[in-house]
Structure formats: structure tokens, C-alpha cells
Amino acid sequence: MTGPPTAGTRPDEVRRHNRTALLRRLHVGGPCTRAELAAELGLNRSTIKALVDGLAEGGLVVEQVSAKRLGAGRPSLLVLPQPRALWVLAVDVGVEQTTVAAVGFGGEVLGSRTWTLSRGASSVQDVVGKVALAARRLADRLGGSPVGAGVSVPGVVRRDGYVHEAPNLHWTGVHLGELLSTALRRPVLVGNDAELGALAEHTRGVARQAADMVFVSVDVGVGGGVISERAAVRGTGGSVGELGHMVVRPGGRSCYCGCRGCWETEVGEDALCRALSLPEGSARELVVSELRSLGEQPELALYRLREFTDWLALGLINVVNLLGPELVVLGDLLAELPPVIVDEVAEEVRQRSLVSRAVGGIRITTSSLGPEAKIIGAAELAFEQAL
Amino acid sequence: MTGPPTAGTRPDEVRRHNRTALLRRLHVGGPCTRAELAAELGLNRSTIKALVDGLAEGGLVVEQVSAKRLGAGRPSLLVLPQPRALWVLAVDVGVEQTTVAAVGFGGEVLGSRTWTLSRGASSVQDVVGKVALAARRLADRLGGSPVGAGVSVPGVVRRDGYVHEAPNLHWTGVHLGELLSTALRRPVLVGNDAELGALAEHTRGVARQAADMVFVSVDVGVGGGVISERAAVRGTGGSVGELGHMVVRPGGRSCYCGCRGCWETEVGEDALCRALSLPEGSARELVVSELRSLGEQPELALYRLREFTDWLALGLINVVNLLGPELVVLGDLLAELPPVIVDEVAEEVRQRSLVSRAVGGIRITTSSLGPEAKIIGAAELAFEQAL
Structure with missing residues (x-):
């Protein structure tokens, strides 16, 4: 129960809120026209135009004539998310193998590396070192750097990456998140593997x-x-x-x-x-x-x-x-x-x-x-x- | 993801939001001074004064000199919720007994009626009839009418009172909420008994x-x-x-x-x-x-x-x-x-x-x-x- 925002910050907040809604819509729902964006987000066309123009300037989207168009009238422009303009690292720490992937804005997997482990024999340091190496290789290939990282761990784990217990990895009380964010120099968020499975199925499955x-x-x-x-x-x-x-x-x-x-x-x-x-x-x-x-x-x-x-x-x-x-x-x-x-x-x-x-x-x-x-x-x- | 509110509605919204926060604070946390309200809600004193004055005019609170005051300076006024100014009906439909209570703003039980049932032998109509009668008696005694009703049912039940199944009551697919809101001429919200036990322990226990x-x-x-x-x-x-x-x-x-x-x-x-x-x-x-x-x-x-x-x-x-x-x-x-x-x-x-x-x-x-x-x-x- 906090007080109301002061009047001065309001327009900024609205713009940020709308920009986030637009980015999430494109990321999760994929390409669509400005008209569809306006309808789905309940915003008027000029607001959408200003937002899309801003994103296009930053290289996050491009606009393209829709191939689907058949009838008469002006061609409708599709707004396409650009995966390489904004990408994250996704890490799946498994008992038998670990995978690091670069996933772009819009959800496209841009590249990944997987290595096999002997069941439950990986130390945290080992995993962190290999993830950091894989991340550097992916960044070299993609020519940029990730805006953040998300990590899946099979165990009881806090959002900040403190692993209470990951029984099948034999990890107890290790701060994977801290080690990884230091190694990657990026913010790292961590979740339980099944929790992230649920998130994936709920978002894209x-x-x-x-x-x-x-x-x-x-x-x-x-x-x-x-x-x-x-x-x-x-x-x-x-x-x-x-x-x-x-x-x-x-x-x-x-x-x-x-x-x-x-x-x-x-x-x-x-x-x-x-x-x-x-x-x-x-x-x-x-x-x-x-x-x-x-x-x-x-x-x-x-x-x-x-x-x-x-x-x-x-x-x-x-x-x-x-x-x-x-x-x-x-x-x-x-x-x-x-x-x-x-x-x-x-x-x-x-x-x-x-x-x-x-x-x-x-x-x-x-x-x-x-x-x-x-x-x-x-x-x-x-x-x-x-x- | 809806659009931002139009600018015109904003001050109203802020006032309503603040009033609700203040009412909830008094309802859950009990009597306190204006200064405490200002600190806890992050609002300035003049806003609090205007809100409290409004509530006092409506009879929802009174202000009283705090008995606890010892030191020098102006006596601090306690804002006290007035239970009879705003009360609700609370109904606990049990397998062996059912209780109807009048609960006032601030949480005080103003009166209640309980009757014993033979285990699982009550029809929905029977329960609704008795609850309505108890509600009338309570209203007569308190000289007012409830602003709403909350009902606890031991079973799988929707918020609007559709009981999917209440096994120990032998109820299946009955719309208790609809029957009760018609009988009481009041909005009725219904929850599972253990769900409401959790809510009670979380709010006041x-x-x-x-x-x-x-x-x-x-x-x-x-x-x-x-x-x-x-x-x-x-x-x-x-x-x-x-x-x-x-x-x-x-x-x-x-x-x-x-x-x-x-x-x-x-x-x-x-x-x-x-x-x-x-x-x-x-x-x-x-x-x-x-x-x-x-x-x-x-x-x-x-x-x-x-x-x-x-x-x-x-x-x-x-x-x-x-x-x-x-x-x-x-x-x-x-x-x-x-x-x-x-x-x-x-x-x-x-x-x-x-x-x-x-x-x-x-x-x-x-x-x-x-x-x-x-x-x-x-x-x-x-x-x-x-x-």
C-alpha cells in the first residue's frame, strides 16, 4: 500500500508500460500488423506508430509488406521482431547433460551448445566455467552480447540462483546465480526445471x-x-x-x-x-x-x-x-x-x-x-x- | 494488457485507491492515529485528514483522545472503526452445524446464531431458508443491513457460490450463491472452508x-x-x-x-x-x-x-x-x-x-x-x- 505516483512521472510510466506490452506481444505472439497491435493492446494507431517507429530505430523490429495480402487497398505492413537485436542466454543444467542456448527476441533459438555429464558428477565451478565458455562462443558467433540469462536447475532454488538443494546433482547450498552472473557479467535469474517447463508450456506450448x-x-x-x-x-x-x-x-x-x-x-x-x-x-x-x-x-x-x-x-x-x-x-x-x-x-x-x-x-x-x-x-x- | 486510463479519471482513482487502503488498514490493523496512518500508507497528513474527515462524516470512524498518551504536547487522536456502521454477514455451512454471524468493520463479531444439523442431512433450500431467517433477526437487532455476505462451504466451490461438490453435505452441482443472494438481496461470495480458514489466519491469526x-x-x-x-x-x-x-x-x-x-x-x-x-x-x-x-x-x-x-x-x-x-x-x-x-x-x-x-x-x-x-x-x- 504505497501512495500514488506523483503526477510528473505519469506520461513516462504510460509510455514505458505501453512499450513493454508491445514488446511482450511481439515476443510471445509473433509478427502482426500495426492495426492488430492497436486492437489487441487497446491503443490508438498514432501511439502504436510512435512506439513501432521507436523500436524500428533501435533495430528491434522491421516492417515488411505482408505476403498474405490479397485484396485491394494499401498493403498492410507486418511488424517483425528481430531476434539478433535482443537476445538472452538460456541454460538448462541437467543431471546428464547441460545446454546453453542463445534465444532471440521473438523466441527463435539462434544457436546452442550441449555437453554430456556423467550423472551427478558436475561441480558448480565446472558448470559455471563451461557455461561461460559456451556463452563467449555464442556471443562471438552472433556478434553481440546477451541482455540477460535464465537458468533451469533440477532442485529447490531461489530466483536469485541460490540452490537450496539439487539432489540429483548433489548440490546443497551453493550460490549458482552469484557465480554465473559474475562469470557472465550479466543479470541471471534461476528457476526450478519443472517450474520453467510450466512457464514454457504456458507461454509457447x-x-x-x-x-x-x-x-x-x-x-x-x-x-x-x-x-x-x-x-x-x-x-x-x-x-x-x-x-x-x-x-x-x-x-x-x-x-x-x-x-x-x-x-x-x-x-x-x-x-x-x-x-x-x-x-x-x-x-x-x-x-x-x-x-x-x-x-x-x-x-x-x-x-x-x-x-x-x-x-x-x-x-x-x-x-x-x-x-x-x-x-x-x-x-x-x-x-x-x-x-x-x-x-x-x-x-x-x-x-x-x-x-x-x-x-x-x-x-x-x-x-x-x-x-x-x-x-x-x-x-x-x-x-x-x-x- | 489494456491501455492506460484516460487522464480525466485519474484523481478519482487515486482518491478511491487511498480510501480503500485506509479502510483496509483500519479494518485489519485496528485503531491508530492519523500520524501512523500517514506513515504506513505513505500519504501526507492533509490527505489523511481529508479522508478521515470523510469517513467520520459517514459514521464509519470516530476520533477519540488516545488513553495511552503520557508525554507532553497535543493529545494524539485515535481513529476508531465503527463496527455497526458497516457490517457483513458471515456464514459457515458445516456438516454438523451452521453459523451465521454479523461481523462489523474492524472485525468485531456483533452477533451470531448457530444451529445443529444431523450430519449431512441438510438440503440447500433448508440451509438458505435458515440463513435468511437468521440474517433478518440479526439485522433487526443491529438496526441496519449488511453490505454483503461471505459463505464458507466444505467442498469444491466457485467464488460465485456454485457448489461443484460438497461430499460430506451430499451436495453436487447446486447454486448456493444464487439462492442465497436472492434470499438475502445482497451480493454473496463463497469460498471453500479451508480456503477461508487460511484467509482468516493470514489476516487475523x-x-x-x-x-x-x-x-x-x-x-x-x-x-x-x-x-x-x-x-x-x-x-x-x-x-x-x-x-x-x-x-x-x-x-x-x-x-x-x-x-x-x-x-x-x-x-x-x-x-x-x-x-x-x-x-x-x-x-x-x-x-x-x-x-x-x-x-x-x-x-x-x-x-x-x-x-x-x-x-x-x-x-x-x-x-x-x-x-x-x-x-x-x-x-x-x-x-x-x-x-x-x-x-x-x-x-x-x-x-x-x-x-x-x-x-x-x-x-x-x-x-x-x-x-x-x-x-x-x-x-x-x-x-x-x-x-
């Missing part, structure tokens, strides 16, 4: 229309990202959505977290390997190719993945009953599940979740962005600050 | 300082209310927080929701009765008096409530790992647990929840408002709109 959604990520670990009324729910210290450590089978398998029967022990990557009769820790490609071949044999898929399917459904019933999403997006390895399994799980949840039955229409679907979701989300985090 | 909190309510059913960054999380159709239907014991007791081993079957009122060797469905007073006498015998309490304590801790570990609160408030019957049990549960969660270990400092405590929480929350819901 299957969840664009969903006000309340949960992204469930099954990688080595199992995590969740929660969006409520179109905004990220973070919890204290960024701790929302540690779905993997929901106990669903008391007395079940030991989890490194100290509990027994965590959901991760039943639906994590190792559990999926067991269900597929592969050794735990098998290469990701092998797991994915096995899942894809099962996708062509629905009956066999249902038979072999029976127990996995039951545990997946049970955990999702809990997720829906606790978090009340209208849409659940299954990401990472879950996006590779045979469609018949996804249908089966969705039907189980529809029938057995009190919330799903009560409210109706709650949907479960697979990610449209696949393994890219985290890096896209990391980029969006950086753009949220940069724009 | 133990959670005033907590940005992220979960209220866990154990009554006949088990529910949860979630506050994230000081705002209620609602979920689609108001469905967040159906904690009672989190499956924690696959293959366990049958729950009316269709699942087996729901948390409610292990920590709901019936489970508590079993733990206390009382018949299921025993009178609330008996359960509470048994818990209070156990409170004086900590060792016996730990022994007799061993299993109940374990299931309570397990569910709370899941709640903390999924929702990431900094504070969990145990409400309703849980507020009556012997302190030794609450300590035991808190210690279990501290040690075994990944989120609690990672972030640190997550607290579990009992409600300070007790069974009043729902009615206070219902009143706050009405005041949020009225002020």
Missing part, C-alpha cells in the same frame, strides 16, 4: 489457454511446476512442486531423500527402466526408443507398463486433488509415453480424482515442446526481466 | 507474517487452503487443496470418493475417534475433551495416537513437498491435538521432508482462531469486496 496448470516432469528425478491464474506459484524459497517426494507407497522403496515410497521411486527414470526391463541408468536414447516401439503395440504397452501406469495415475490423482489444475502437462520422458498409456492415465484420473469429477473438464496431455521446454522456459525467465 | 502458507483443516472431512505470496491460490473452479483425498495408503480403507487409502480415512474425525477408542461419529465435545485430557499426559498421548501421528506427519510431508509453504497451520480438530503430538509431527516433517530440509525454517503450528477461523474468513471475503 500446449498450455497457452490454461489459467491453472501443472507441468509434471519425469527425468532422472520427478518435479512439478505450478501456474495459478496465469502466474507462477513459487512457494517459500522456490520450493513448490517437489512432486517426486510425495510419499505414495509407505514402506516402499528407499528414496535418497530419506523417505520410503516416494513417487519418484515408482515413476522416475529408473522405475521406467525397470518397467521396460532395461537396467537402471540406461541411456536416455534406449529408454525413448523402447517407449516409441511400444507405442506401436498398444496392448503390449498396457501389459508391460501396467504397474508404472497405476503409480503414475495414483500420483496424478493426488496432484489434481491438491493443486486443482485445469490442465496437466506431462513433460520430458512422460512426453514419450505411448498414447494408449496417456489415455489410460487420463481416464483413471478423470474417474477417481474427486476434483476432476467435481469440476469436470480437467485434461491431461503431453508436452508439445518436449525436452526443449526447460531451455525455452529459462529463456522466457530472462525475457520477463529484459522486456 | 498466526499466519499474518507468512507470505506462503497452508491451512490444514480436519473436521468431518479434511481440507486445505493455500496462500502464495500473500494471495489465495484457488485452482480451477476453486478446487485447490482437497488434501483429504490425497492417497497415502494404496489399498487402505475405502473412501466415499472412490479411492482407497485417502488421507481423510487416516486423519479425519472418524480416524481420530478410532485412535481415541471412541465410536466413529462421536460428538465433537467428547472428542475434544478426550484430546484435552490426553494433553495432560504426554507419554500416554504419544502412545495412543502413535498411528494417527504417523499418518498426519506423512501427509504433511507431502503437503510441504508439493506446496512449499513457510508455515503450516493446523486448524479445527487438529488445533485441539496435545502439544506433544504437534511437536512430534513438526519434527518428523522437519527431518523427512526434502523441502523442509532444503529451505529450512518451515514451521508447523496450531490455529490461533480455532473453530472461528471459517466464519472470520467468510467475513473477510465479504469485506474484501465491500471495502
Whole structure:
């Protein structure tokens, strides 16, 4: 509850507000005409013209005659975001591999570098050094420098990059954000991997229309990202959505977290390997190719993945009953599940979740962005600050 | 993303904004001096004077010489909210009893009526009729009429009062809000009982300082209310927080929701009765008096409530790992647990929840408002709109 702004700052504020709205519209929605911008943003044409002219002068957009135009009259000009004029670094720190990408204004990936790690054996210093190197190479190639960086970490992490705990990386209490922003000399924002998956699906994926959604990520670990009324729910210290450590089978398998029967022990990557009769820790490609071949044999898929399917459904019933999403997006390895399994799980949840039955229409679907979701989300985090 | 307000409406908007901020400050924080209001709201003294004078003319506040004043100088005037000048109806529709209260500006309960129901046997029409009658009686006594009404319902319910499902009341798809607003001829806002318990604890109870909190309510059913960054999380159709239907014991007791081993079957009122060797469905007073006498015998309490304590801790570990609160408030019957049990549960969660270990400092405590929480929350819901 602060006082009103003084009258003098008002026009500046309005201009800045409008410019940000315009940049976000172009970044998320892609090219469109000035008339569309005016209609969507509720601004008059002269205001739009002044804003677009300003952005064009700065090289952030160019205007081009729309190819789609057919009828008579003056050709309508499309306003096109220029990806190289404003770009960010997006970093996905994974358990098995880390990726650094340059993502331009408008969302285009301009370049990326990926390296493989041995599971959970990377020190923070090692990751920071490699990210900084990759960033320099990308900057050399693109001939500019990023306006900021967004980072995805599989763990409980604050926005400023203090990692409380990233169990599968064996990191506890390390300030990744501080180290990275020093190395990159850029502002760095950090999020949990599933949180950024949710952000990506909500901004550019299957969840664009969903006000309340949960992204469930099954990688080595199992995590969740929660969006409520179109905004990220973070919890204290960024701790929302540690779905993997929901106990669903008391007395079940030991989890490194100290509990027994965590959901991760039943639906994590190792559990999926067991269900597929592969050794735990098998290469990701092998797991994915096995899942894809099962996708062509629905009956066999249902038979072999029976127990996995039951545990997946049970955990999702809990997720829906606790978090009340209208849409659940299954990401990472879950996006590779045979469609018949996804249908089966969705039907189980529809029938057995009190919330799903009560409210109706709650949907479960697979990610449209696949393994890219985290890096896209990391980029969006950086753009949220940069724009 | 809408356009800026036109310049002409601005001064009105500022005045309205300031008036609302002032009213909320007085309503929530209670009496204070003009100087304190100016400091807290960041407004100058003449603005505060004009606002307070306006409210005093309307009878909403009076100014009184502060009794606390000791030193020299002009006596400072306290601004006191006048409860009868602006009051709302607060309704708590319970499974075993329903309460209607008149709550005044500032939070004082001006009067209330409660009636007992046989468990789950009330039709919506019956409840609406009785609430309307109680409202008329309260209005007659207070000599005015309420500016709005807030209603607490134990179920999945939309803000406008459409009850998707209130299982323990056996209500499905009834529009309580529409019926009540017609009967009361007043705007009616409706929330889930645990959601409103959370709102009450956050506004006037133990959670005033907590940005992220979960209220866990154990009554006949088990529910949860979630506050994230000081705002209620609602979920689609108001469905967040159906904690009672989190499956924690696959293959366990049958729950009316269709699942087996729901948390409610292990920590709901019936489970508590079993733990206390009382018949299921025993009178609330008996359960509470048994818990209070156990409170004086900590060792016996730990022994007799061993299993109940374990299931309570397990569910709370899941709640903390999924929702990431900094504070969990145990409400309703849980507020009556012997302190030794609450300590035991808190210690279990501290040690075994990944989120609690990672972030640190997550607290579990009992409600300070007790069974009043729902009615206070219902009143706050009405005041949020009225002020």
C-alpha cells in the first residue's frame, strides 16, 4: 500500500508500460500488423506508430509488406521482431547433460551448445566455467552480447540462483546465480526445471489457454511446476512442486531423500527402466526408443507398463486433488509415453480424482515442446526481466 | 494488457485507491492515529485528514483522545472503526452445524446464531431458508443491513457460490450463491472452508507474517487452503487443496470418493475417534475433551495416537513437498491435538521432508482462531469486496 505516483512521472510510466506490452506481444505472439497491435493492446494507431517507429530505430523490429495480402487497398505492413537485436542466454543444467542456448527476441533459438555429464558428477565451478565458455562462443558467433540469462536447475532454488538443494546433482547450498552472473557479467535469474517447463508450456506450448496448470516432469528425478491464474506459484524459497517426494507407497522403496515410497521411486527414470526391463541408468536414447516401439503395440504397452501406469495415475490423482489444475502437462520422458498409456492415465484420473469429477473438464496431455521446454522456459525467465 | 486510463479519471482513482487502503488498514490493523496512518500508507497528513474527515462524516470512524498518551504536547487522536456502521454477514455451512454471524468493520463479531444439523442431512433450500431467517433477526437487532455476505462451504466451490461438490453435505452441482443472494438481496461470495480458514489466519491469526502458507483443516472431512505470496491460490473452479483425498495408503480403507487409502480415512474425525477408542461419529465435545485430557499426559498421548501421528506427519510431508509453504497451520480438530503430538509431527516433517530440509525454517503450528477461523474468513471475503 504505497501512495500514488506523483503526477510528473505519469506520461513516462504510460509510455514505458505501453512499450513493454508491445514488446511482450511481439515476443510471445509473433509478427502482426500495426492495426492488430492497436486492437489487441487497446491503443490508438498514432501511439502504436510512435512506439513501432521507436523500436524500428533501435533495430528491434522491421516492417515488411505482408505476403498474405490479397485484396485491394494499401498493403498492410507486418511488424517483425528481430531476434539478433535482443537476445538472452538460456541454460538448462541437467543431471546428464547441460545446454546453453542463445534465444532471440521473438523466441527463435539462434544457436546452442550441449555437453554430456556423467550423472551427478558436475561441480558448480565446472558448470559455471563451461557455461561461460559456451556463452563467449555464442556471443562471438552472433556478434553481440546477451541482455540477460535464465537458468533451469533440477532442485529447490531461489530466483536469485541460490540452490537450496539439487539432489540429483548433489548440490546443497551453493550460490549458482552469484557465480554465473559474475562469470557472465550479466543479470541471471534461476528457476526450478519443472517450474520453467510450466512457464514454457504456458507461454509457447500446449498450455497457452490454461489459467491453472501443472507441468509434471519425469527425468532422472520427478518435479512439478505450478501456474495459478496465469502466474507462477513459487512457494517459500522456490520450493513448490517437489512432486517426486510425495510419499505414495509407505514402506516402499528407499528414496535418497530419506523417505520410503516416494513417487519418484515408482515413476522416475529408473522405475521406467525397470518397467521396460532395461537396467537402471540406461541411456536416455534406449529408454525413448523402447517407449516409441511400444507405442506401436498398444496392448503390449498396457501389459508391460501396467504397474508404472497405476503409480503414475495414483500420483496424478493426488496432484489434481491438491493443486486443482485445469490442465496437466506431462513433460520430458512422460512426453514419450505411448498414447494408449496417456489415455489410460487420463481416464483413471478423470474417474477417481474427486476434483476432476467435481469440476469436470480437467485434461491431461503431453508436452508439445518436449525436452526443449526447460531451455525455452529459462529463456522466457530472462525475457520477463529484459522486456 | 489494456491501455492506460484516460487522464480525466485519474484523481478519482487515486482518491478511491487511498480510501480503500485506509479502510483496509483500519479494518485489519485496528485503531491508530492519523500520524501512523500517514506513515504506513505513505500519504501526507492533509490527505489523511481529508479522508478521515470523510469517513467520520459517514459514521464509519470516530476520533477519540488516545488513553495511552503520557508525554507532553497535543493529545494524539485515535481513529476508531465503527463496527455497526458497516457490517457483513458471515456464514459457515458445516456438516454438523451452521453459523451465521454479523461481523462489523474492524472485525468485531456483533452477533451470531448457530444451529445443529444431523450430519449431512441438510438440503440447500433448508440451509438458505435458515440463513435468511437468521440474517433478518440479526439485522433487526443491529438496526441496519449488511453490505454483503461471505459463505464458507466444505467442498469444491466457485467464488460465485456454485457448489461443484460438497461430499460430506451430499451436495453436487447446486447454486448456493444464487439462492442465497436472492434470499438475502445482497451480493454473496463463497469460498471453500479451508480456503477461508487460511484467509482468516493470514489476516487475523498466526499466519499474518507468512507470505506462503497452508491451512490444514480436519473436521468431518479434511481440507486445505493455500496462500502464495500473500494471495489465495484457488485452482480451477476453486478446487485447490482437497488434501483429504490425497492417497497415502494404496489399498487402505475405502473412501466415499472412490479411492482407497485417502488421507481423510487416516486423519479425519472418524480416524481420530478410532485412535481415541471412541465410536466413529462421536460428538465433537467428547472428542475434544478426550484430546484435552490426553494433553495432560504426554507419554500416554504419544502412545495412543502413535498411528494417527504417523499418518498426519506423512501427509504433511507431502503437503510441504508439493506446496512449499513457510508455515503450516493446523486448524479445527487438529488445533485441539496435545502439544506433544504437534511437536512430534513438526519434527518428523522437519527431518523427512526434502523441502523442509532444503529451505529450512518451515514451521508447523496450531490455529490461533480455532473453530472461528471459517466464519472470520467468510467475513473477510465479504469485506474484501465491500471495502
